[in-house]
Amino acid sequence: MPELPEVETIALALREEGHDTPPVVGRKIQGVRLLWKRTLATQPWEKWQSSLIGQSINHIYRRGKYLILQLSQNNVLFHLGMSGDLRVEIDSGEPAKHDRFLLLLEPDLRLVFNDPRKFGRVWLATDPLEVLSTLGPEPLNTSLTPQDFYRHIHQRKRQLKPLLIDQKFIAGLGNIYTDEALHAARLHPLTPAHTISQQQAEYLLDAIRQVLSEGIQRHGTSIDWVYQGGEFQNHLRVYQRTGEPCPTCSTPIERIIVAQRGTHYCPSCQPCPNNPV
DNA sequence: CACGAGACCTGTTCGC
């Protein structure tokens, strides 16, 4: 469930632009611990130990749904899967339940990757592009122009929902923000991408940027017991609101399955395209 | 090449 706004929020916190946690940037790594082998996306484990110890964390940033630690020599990349989280704590006592991977930092801290459902992964890479090269454009980056977006969407025949969730098409959207963006743009999730007008494409890009920005402002979405601290869940207009009135027109929100994903939309605000289902 | 289905996971919820 961590999508772009949740990963951005975690990156900001780790960069110590809040003040709940001790600073991580600038610290030296003095150890590394693995508690679930399959969390490693790159092998072997021995290379992690020999390579990481002694390096400093120079920078922390986000690309798509990935969080990147830029070290003095190489990079550690995290993908949080659907239940992953990163936190900083004093390095004392045994790891908690579901902790999968630890970076021990001088003098007495640890950066903890916790991931109950084990979908998260961590990479060690000389160049981040080894991991990130297939990602589509950053939706919030203004170098993605409405004209570009329309051109790209116009040559795809896929339905909008599976297309927007495809990280190769655009990076950072997951199930929650895709449903929210399609509602804000008044587009049905099953609409074939190439059939929308240039103006509709521009509205859609605007909508994507609006919901992502609001998500970041509200520190992400906290659903179920996964991911804490956000409050965007209190401002969702369609996601997980099946049967509740649409905030725009009061029509009950409907839920369908698209590309095996639960998909929420307003049948009145987001009229069905000509060739549905 | 483009796309869809199945697998990977486990805590929670639902149904009998």
Added chain:
DNA sequence: TGCGAACAGGTCTCGT
């Protein structure tokens, strides 16, 4: 009440 089945979802792999 209790237990198992269904569900949720991001991405990789495989098949068409």
